[in-house]
Amino acid sequence: MRMKIKTITLSEKILSIFFIISQIYIYPMIGEYQDIYLGFNTKLNFPQENYMVYLITIILITILVQSKSVSLINISNYIKPRCKNLNLYIILKTTLFILKLQFLKILFDMFLSIIFKININIIIISSLSFSLSIIIISILASLINIFINPNISYYIIIVSAIFQPLTKYSIFISSENDFILKIIIITTLIILSIFIKKEYISRGYYQYD
Amino acid sequence: MIKINNVSKQLKNRNILTNVSLDINQNEMVIIQGHNGSGKTMLLRLIAGFIQPSTGTVSNDFSSIGVIIEKPEFLNISGLENLKYLANINNIIKEEDILSCLKDLDLYNDRNLNVRKYSLGMKQKLAIIQSYMENQNLLLLDEPFIALDKSSISTVVSLLNSLKEKGKTIVIATHDNHLVSQLHHTKMIEMENGEIV
Numbered sequence: 001m002r003m004k005i006k007t008i009t010l011s012e013k014i015l016s017i018f019f020i021i022s023q024i025y026i027y028p029m030i031g032e033y034q035d036i037y038l039g040f041n042t043k044l045n046f047p048q049e050n051y052m053v054y055l056i057t058i059i060l061i062t063i064l065v066q067s068k069s070v071s072l073i074n075i076s077n078y079i080k081p082r083c084k085n086l087n088l089y090i091i092l093k094t095t096l097f098i099l100k101l102q103f104l105k106i107l108f109d110m111f112l113s114i115i116f117k118i119n120i121n122i123i124i125i126s127s128l129s130f131s132l133s134i135i136i137i138s139i140l141a142s143l144i145n146i147f148i149n150p151n152i153s154y155y156i157i158i159v160s161a162i163f164q165p166l167t168k169y170s171i172f173i174s175s176e177n178d179f180i181l182k183i184i185i186i187t188t189l190i191i192l193s194i195f196i197k198k199e200y201i202s203r204g205y206y207q208y209d
Numbered sequence: 210m211i212k213i214n215n216v217s218k219q220l221k222n223r224n225i226l227t228n229v230s231l232d233i234n235q236n237e238m239v240i241i242q243g244h245n246g247s248g249k250t251m252l253l254r255l256i257a258g259f260i261q262p263s264t265g266t267v268s269n270d271f272s273s274i275g276v277i278i279e280k281p282e283f284l285n286i287s288g289l290e291n292l293k294y295l296a297n298i299n300n301i302i303k304e305e306d307i308l309s310c311l312k313d314l315d316l317y318n319d320r321n322l323n324v325r326k327y328s329l330g331m332k333q334k335l336a337i338i339q340s341y342m343e344n345q346n347l348l349l350l351d352e353p354f355i356a357l358d359k360s361s362i363s364t365v366v367s368l369l370n371s372l373k374e375k376g377k378t379i380v381i382a383t384h385d386n387h388l389v390s391q392l393h394h395t396k397m398i399e400m401e402n403g404e405i406v
Binding site for chain 1: 257258259273274275276277278279295298299336339343345
């Protein structure tokens with residue numbers, strides 16, 4: 001009896017796209033409340049013109065994720081005999097992955113703070129506080145990974161990791177003259193997503209039968 | 210020791226295994242034969258603990274298990290990196306041990322090649338390597354000779370016989386009658402429609 005390699009089904013795609021769209025609205029909202037709570041003076045407006053930036057990024061990420069989603073499975077049969085508690089293994093691996101990601105993002109934040117000449121402390125504190133939301137997402141992703149379909153959690157982690165900084169920096173790229181900056185940020189985020197993807201592949205996927 | 214006691218397994222109201230009983234002792238090589246869909250793979254999955262029986266009991270005393278079930282699929286990184294990834298889970302062997310196993314099955318020269326570029330036979334050999342590289346006590350191999358050329362089959366047969374001589378317990382599911390005579394098996398069972406006949 002052979003296990004069928006599972007690709008992303010139409011309903012899962014719809015769910016993922018819904019999730020992506022919801023992120024566009026949810027993240028700026030979280031960011032704004034968080035900034036008020038932390039007493040920052042950085043009002044997170046969401047400039048209308050940036051919708052096109054998001055749209056392009058969504059398309060690029062979707063292409064990127066789709067192309068390799070099939071190859072992530074089937075190693076599970078080799079992992080299973082090596083793990084006493086596979087679920088715990090997945091959660092730990094996902095958490096480590098997220099922590100690694102967070103570290104990378106802080107570096108990315110610092111890099112941007114230099115470009116935009118922003119107070120580096122505000123950026124780092126803001127970045128760390130944002131970590132809370134991504135950790136919650138990682139837990140959700142782990143659960144989805146275990147109980148539903150690993151491909152969806154892959155979407156969620158990638159999209160969250162990409163959109164969080166994207167929405168965060170949208171305030172800095174709202175003027176008409178910073179087209180090149182937008183390109184730089186999007187390119188950096190795409191490179192980041194490739195890195196995340198590589199990490200996520202090497203993390204080892206698991207799928208229940 | 211493995212003790213399978215009167216096990217049945219139903220999936221979607223279909224009987225996959227029916228009243229299967231089997232004892233496998235240490236250092237045995239057991240061949241499970243049968244046509245496609247006879248229940249061989251399901252029996253291996255049951256022994257591996259991947260699935261639970263609907264009725265009956267399965268006990269398995271082996272501390273480490275090497276498994277090939279399903280077609281050989283790997284991550285899109287090199288063969289060596291795949292093996293290192295799996296070895297890192299328990300971290301009980303060194304890279305030299307992996308390289309030695311790659312030499313055993315003539316994959317050493319292709320170790321840094323991305324698995325995407327591997328033929329099915331090469332992937333199968335990689336799957337075999339991961340099943341014994343950590344000195345696993347019990348090997349559960351579902352159609353291990355599939356996609357292998359003549360010379361590779363001969364290498365794998367010799368390897369399995371030598372592993373048995375070293376005290377390993379090996380369970381092989383195959384529908385290939387020709388190779389059975391070359392294996393130093395201690396027990397052979399035939400399956401049909403989910404039953405041992």
